[in-house]
Amino acid sequence: MARNMPSRLEVISRYPKKDKGHKPLLFVHGAFVGAWCWEVNFLDWFAERGYEVHALSLRGHNGSPSTAGLHGHSIADYVEDVASVAAALPTPPVIIGHSMGGFVAQKYMEQHEGSGMVLMASVPPTGAVGPSATLALTRPWLLMKVGLVEAFGSPEASADMMREAVFSDALPASETDKYIKLTQSESMLATLEMHGPCLPNILGLIGKAPVKVIGAEDDKLVAPIHVYATAAIYGVQAEVFVGMCHGMMLEVEWEKVCQSIQLWLDDEGL
Secondary structure: OOOOOOOOOEEEEEOOOOOOOOOOEEEEOOOOOOOHHHHOOHHHHHHOOOOOEEEEEOOOOOOOOOOOOHHHOOHHHHHHHHHHHHOOOOOOOEEEEEOHHHHHHHHHHHHOOOOEEEEEOOOOOOOOHHHHHHHHHHOHHHHHHHHHHHHHOOHHHHHHHHHHHOOOOOOOHHHHHHHHOOOOOOOHHHHHHOOOOOOOOHHHHOOOOOEEEEEEOOOOOOOHHHHHHHHHHHOOOEEEEOOOOOOHHHOOOHHHHHHHHHHHHHHOOO
């Protein structure tokens, strides 16, 4: 059954052929991309297994118009976008957030109801300072490239950064190049807020809903140490996928991530 989604936002939806009583899944993308990153593999996979699934493009991303100029959009704006889509669903969804989208998911859960939360290669609840410091120490030139893409993002400007930071060598160049052409810049305000001014209320989140934390062994943007730290804060075990890089939903072995999430959903009765 199609839902009446907010008309100002791009929302890509898939519905199961048979309702199995699962909680709806709402996917939140990270920086530089849009809902398309979930459409490539994840949405059909979960819909085929009985889930109602939705992926939104946050304002100023892909097919969702900007309301104040991209660099003026805040984390609160992105949370409002998630809330507007979640409000159209029959029950509180499981929020699945990647990278910056994981940070947005935590801020959403701080203020709203959700049936669960999956944090994929997510900015930790303690903010982006830790991952940025790790990147500065290990790959300072890559950190500089990330900053340039945030300011002047385009397929041409981001190509080198995306190849190095987001995709593993296992992904064919033809696929990498296709995805790079869909990238864009990211809000400087939202990026700044993730570095301190807008941290989630961790004590208010712990125990509020089931949480799953996953990451990638070769992730340069959110190194495994920060994935393990996030899991420790929420009192769960982190799962780190070998041979994968930051863009887990687009990797060659993306299905392993889906299978892991489904097992967790089953275990939690979601």
